[in-house]
Every structure is written in structure tokens, then in C-alpha cells.
Amino acid sequence: MRQVGMLDLQGEYQLFEDEIRAAVEAVLESKQFIGGPAIGELEGAMCRSIGAGHAIAVSSGTDSLICAMMALEIGHGDEVILPSFTFFATAGAVARVGAKPVFVDIDPRTFNLDPELLEGVVTEKTKAIIAVHLFGQCAEMDAINKVAKRRGLAVIEDAAQAIGATYHGRHAGTLGDAACLSFYPTKNLGGFGEGGMIFTNDEGLAGVTRQLRNHGESQRYVHERVGGNFRLDTMKAAILLVKLGYLDRFNRRRRENAARYDALLADVPVTTPFVPDHNRAVYHQYSILCDRRDELMSHLRERGVSSGVYYAVPLHMQPCFASLGYQGGSLPVTEQACKRIMSLPCHPMLTDEDVEYVASCIRDGLGATNEPCASAGAAKPEA
Numbered sequence: 001m002r003q004v005g006m007l008d009l010q011g012e013y014q015l016f017e018d019e020i021r022a023a024v025e026a027v028l029e030s031k032q033f034i035g036g037p038a039i040g041e042l043e044g045a046m047c048r049s050i051g052a053g054h055a056i057a058v059s060s061g062t063d064s065l066i067c068a069m070m071a072l073e074i075g076h077g078d079e080v081i082l083p084s085f086t087f088f089a090t091a092g093a094v095a096r097v098g099a100k101p102v103f104v105d106i107d108p109r110t111f112n113l114d115p116e117l118l119e120g121v122v123t124e125k126t127k128a129i130i131a132v133h134l135f136g137q138c139a140e141m142d143a144i145n146k147v148a149k150r151r152g153l154a155v156i157e158d159a160a161q162a163i164g165a166t167y168h169g170r171h172a173g174t175l176g177d178a179a180c181l182s183f184y185p186t187k188n189l190g191g192f193g194e195g196g197m198i199f200t201n202d203e204g205l206a207g208v209t210r211q212l213r214n215h216g217e218s219q220r221y222v223h224e225r226v227g228g229n230f231r232l233d234t235m236k237a238a239i240l241l242v243k244l245g246y247l248d249r250f251n252r253r254r255r256e257n258a259a260r261y262d263a264l265l266a267d268v269p270v271t272t273p274f275v276p277d278h279n280r281a282v283y284h285q286y287s288i289l290c291d292r293r294d295e296l297m298s299h300l301r302e303r304g305v306s307s308g309v310y311y312a313v314p315l316h317m318q319p320c321f322a323s324l325g326y327q328g329g330s331l332p333v334t335e336q337a338c339k340r341i342m343s344l345p346c347h348p349m350l351t352d353e354d355v356e357y358v359a360s361c362i363r364d365g366l367g368a369t370n371e372p373c374a375s376a377g378a379a380k381p382e383a
């Protein structure tokens with residue numbers, strides 16, 4: 001039986017094994033395991049790749065969020081608005097800097113924060129909005145930035161899942177005051193271990209962030225502020241530089257897979273991803289909505305196809321946030337999505353036959369209808 005996994009890190013590795021070994025060897029030879037040229041080279045290459053002014057490599061995506069909020073002086077007594085439908089780290093980082101997460105509901109078609117709901121939750125304590133570009137598709141940044149400007153708030157992009165995605169032709173990571181990226185191994189630009197990056201076009205903010213990354217040190221033995229050890233290892237930076245060379249090709253392949261799924265699932269009773277014309281999504285996940293999700297997932301499992309649920313429990317319902325007082329029903333779109341969402345394999349090593357096989361398993365699990373799916377056909381293959 002054909003096996004189709006959510007990832008194929010082994011297959012990917014074979015493509016660049018020699019380059020990675022050479023890069024690792026060079027770091028081993030240099031004996032410079034912290035700092036060194038690879039960090040600056042990675043930061044420069046990432047800036048060029050997305051058109052950002054400054055990049056600061058850090059120890060993880062979670063730390064990039066924490067460090068960005070510290071740089072923006074967000075802390076105790078402050079509120080930060082964010083979606084509840086995201087990975088835990090987005091909200092965890094807000095709580096870690098001492099601020100209060102204020103959750104808003106999402107757009108039912110894109111699963112990203114619904115900008116219409118922002119004004120209703122802004123208070124005099126609100127300091128920032130975190131816009132998460134979920135599943136590799138940018139949130140509605142123009143509308144979000146408009147509210148932020150009107151109310152004097154900072155905008156942080158959580159671009160952990162969206163490297164290479166664009167919004168009106170501009171890259172994720174360049175659309176707010178600061179942006180955060182994760183190099184977690186499963187991400188579109190996955191490293192060999194933990195890692196992350198902060199982007200900003202604000203030189204002052206970049207300088208503060210660089211200090212915070214290294215215990216707030218402004219010059220040797222002088223600590224301007226209290227930061228942390230948020231540094232990225234040199235070896236990981238050298239590996240990421242190699243992998244960055246494959247990012248466009250991998251993202252293009254994810255988009256081709258998505259376009260194929262869109263077409264093959266058009267008459268199946270699932271809702272395929274909706275991508276507005278001004279967005280280019282990079283499909284960190286290809287997520288569908290299905291009323292019989294758990295049944296479909298076990299049907300796929302029996303046929304050798306992996307799938308995943310991102311996310312099963314909304315963050316406003318997590319036990320650690322119980323004191324915030326959210327009840328079931330307070331963010332209905334998010335809660336519905338958590339019950340119906342599932343992600344299909346979409347990684348760059350999939351063959352056309354793999355995608356066709358997954359789609360045929362879904363088709364024989366659910367049956368086709370004569371009604372084309374409302375939001376199918378949104379993914380566009382690369383020109």
C-alpha cells in the first residue's frame with residue numbers, strides 16, 4: 001500500500017546532504033559555534049529574500065515573539081490582541097512577557113484574525129495586535145494596520161508558518177512593526193533544531209532586539225537592559241543558509257500540490273482552502289473543513305495516508321488561560337473550526353500520484369456530490 005506522510009525530511013535531506021555536510025564541516029573547522037559570519041550571512045540572505053530592512057536570528061520562533069514584545073516594551077498591565085486559533089506559542093509568549101492575551105475570532109474562510117472584531121476589544125491597556133499568518137497565508141494586514149494606526153498600537157506578525165507568502169505582492173515578515181519566524185524542523189524553512197528570526201524595518205527596534213538577544217548587552221560588560229540568551233547556534237545558521245536556497249522551489253511545489261487538491265476535491269463534501277486574489281499562500285498546511293473529520297482521518301490512516309489536526313483546542317479554552325474567563329461559545333468561528341479542521345499532506349516531496357492517491361482516498365471515504373465545493377480552486381500554480 002502507498003504510504004503518504006505529512007513530512008518527508010529524509011527525502012528532502014537527500015537533495016542537499018552534500019551541501020549541508022560541507023557547511024557543517026566549515027563550522028567545525030572554524031571552531032566558532034556561537035556568532036561568527038554564518039549568523040550575519042543568514043540574516044542578510046533572509047532580508048534580501050523577503051525585502052526586510054533588518055533580521056535578527058534567535059533561538060526559536062517562541063523566543064522571537066518574546067524578544068519582539070520585550071523590544072516593544074510590552075509587559076505587565078498591557079493587553080495584546082491575537083487570534084485564539086493558532087499554535088500555543090503565540091499566546092504563551094504574550095503571557096510570558098507578563099501581558100494579558102485578548103483573543104479574537106477568525107474569518108471562517110481564511111482562518112486568520114477577523115479585523116472587523118478588533119475595535120470591539122481594544123482598551124486603554126491594549127499595546128499590540130499579533131497577526132498570525134496561519135497555514136502559510138497572510139492575514140488581512142491593511143485592515144489590521146489601519147485599526148492599529150488609529151488606536152496607536154504596534155503590529156507584530158507571527159509569520160512562523162508563512163515564509164515566502166505574499167500579501168498584495170509584499171512578503172510576510174515586512175507587513176507590520178516587527179515579524180517573527182520559526183525555523184522549527186517541520187516549517188517551510190525548517191532547520192536542524194530550534195531556531196527563529198525577527199524582522200523589522202525600524203533600525204532602533206532592530207538595535208534593541210539585538211541587545212536583548214544577548215542579555216541586553218550594549219557593549220562588552222555593559223547591560224543596557226535585561227534580555228536573555230536568545231541566540232541562534234552558528235551550526236544551525238550555516239545549515240539554514242543551505243536550505244534557504246531550496247525555499248522557493250519547495251514553496252512552489254507546495255502550491256502545485258494545493259492546486260491539484262483544489263481541483264480533485266472540488267466535488268467532494270469538504271471545504272478546501274480559500275485564498276483571496278491578493279494573497280500568495282505557501283501552504284505550510286493544506287487544511288480542509290470536514291463534518292466527518294475523525295471518520296475521514298481514520299479512513300485515510302487505514303489507507304496509509306497521514307493527516308493532522310491544527311488545532312484541536314482553541315487557546316481561549318486552554319486550562320492555563322481559565323482565569324481570563326472565556327466560556328465555550330465566546331469565539332464561535334474558532335470553536336467550529338477546531339471541530340472540523342484537518343490538514344492533508346502537502347510537503348514538497350509529494351509526487352502528483354501521491355496527491356491523486358490522497359484525493360481518491362478522500363473521495364471513496366466521503367463520496368462525491370454534484371455540488372462543487374464553494375471555496376475550491378483558489379490555489380494558483382506558479383506562473
Ligand SMILES: Cc1ncc(COP(=O)(O)O)c(C=O)c1O
Binds near residue numbers: 060086087195196
Ligand atoms: C503560528 C506559530 N507561532 C509560533 C510558533 C513557535 O515557533 P517555535 O516552535 O520555533 O518556537 C509556531 C511553531 O511552532 C507557530 O506555528
